[in-house]
Structure formats: C-alpha cells, structure tokens
Amino acid sequence: MMRTFIKYRVLVSVIFYLLWGSDFVANVLDLNKETTSFINWTTVVLLFIFWLFILIDMFKQNLKDKTFWILSMFLLPFFAPVVYLFRRNKLLHLQNNMFR
Secondary structure: OHHHHHHOHHHHHHHHHHHHHHHHHHHHOOOOHHHHHHHHHHHHHHHHHHHHHHHHHHHHOOOOOHHHHHHHHHHOOOOHHHHHHHHHHHHHHHHHOOOO
16 A cells, blocks of 8 residues: 555645645535535545554654654644655665664
C-alpha cells in the first residue's frame, strides 16, 4: 500500500486535501444534517485510514528523526502525512548512510 502512496504521492496528496476541504465546505454551506453527517463521517474514516497507514509505516521504517515525525503526526495531522510522503525516500536514505 505504501508503494502505491509513494508512487502516486501527488495524487494522494490532492485527494487528502480535497477530503479535508469537503468536510469544511459541507459545514460552511450548511447543508442539511443528514448530508453533512454522511460527508463528515465518510471523510473522517477515509482520512483516519490514510493517516493510520502513514503512521504504521513510520513505526516500521528505520527513519532519521523518527520521534519528530511521529510527534508531528499527532500535532499536525493535516500537514505531516503529506510532507512525509514526499520526504520518505530521503529520510530512509539519510538513516541508512549516516556516519557512525
């Protein structure tokens, strides 16, 4: 699954932010409660699944500054997953090629 996320990281990032935006738009447009509730729950579930995949990958991988990335997932859940997708290969490379 992570290979797919990495391969299509731009598309995944756009979808991630469209989901965040759809939740916002549904609340701003003040749609009827049933529609808003359905959109909100669907969005929350999809975003949580995406967020969880990224978090599990962070725990599995031997990353440089792993603690920072895991904390950032909890402190900036709307920003950190997308940045991580773009930085993942570089972080793995840095950790594997560090001078010891």
